Amino acid sequence: MVTLIVAMGENNEIGYKNQLLWHLPKDLKHFKELTTDHPIIMGRKTFESIGKVLPNRTNIVISNKDDWFEEGILIVGSIKEAIKFAKKINEEIFVIGGGSIYGQTIEFADVLKVTLVKTALKADTFFPKIKGKEFLKTEEICHEADENNEFDFCFQTWERKKN
Template sequence: MLTLIVAAAENNAIGKNNGLLWHLPDDFKHFKQTTTGHYIIMGRKTFESFPKPLPNRTHVIITRQSDYKVPENCIVVSSLQKALKSCPENEEVFIIGGGEIYKQAMPLADKIELTRVHTTLDADTFFPEIGSADWQLVSEQFHPKDEKHAFSFTFLTYRRK
């Protein structure tokens, strides 16, 4: 099963200058709980936005750089198709960014785990539109703004129709 996991603002903004637009600890916890123990596929810039590889996950990094050096437990490939082939067939695999990788993966995905951040922000990277003809909302859980979260947000799970 191929799952896109993302936090996106109301205008689908997901990042700017290779960084996140917000700090939402409960969204980080959700991301960690959901992806731990799985293969995570990402573009090179997304990988480089981390201080170090995320623990307990196998990183599959898509880059055009043939000599790109990565730490142990990371796999480098040149396309989304090669990334998918490098993952186990009968396990859930997560696409974690960035914008171009999400766009390529959207037609192939079975599920979307979207954290909808209830704000509109300036960005240079966006998540593709979720078309209602293709996707059905199957669960939602609202999280209000509080002292640790500058914005309210909702965890939304979509499955392909």
């Protein structure tokens, strides 16, 4: 099962200048709970913005730069290679970004785990539009902003419709 996991704003925005747009500790905890013990697939720029290997997960980074290497990650050259390798590790795979990687993997996605942040901010990176004819929202749990989480947000689960 391929799951895309993302925090996005009301206009599908996810980042600006290779940085996240918000800091939501509840979302980070949710992300960690869902992805721990699973392979995670990301692009090189996403890995560089995180700045470290995420523990207790197999970190698979897609890059076509021949001279790039980081200790503790597996570097592959394509989405298909990343998914093929990840499926050997665990049946459930998480794709964690960025925008280009989401755009290339949404066609393979079985599930979308979306944190919808109730704001619209300036961005240069976006999540693909979720098509209602392809995905069905099966769960939504909303949280109000508080002293640690600056915006209202909802955890949503979208499942690919069966043919």
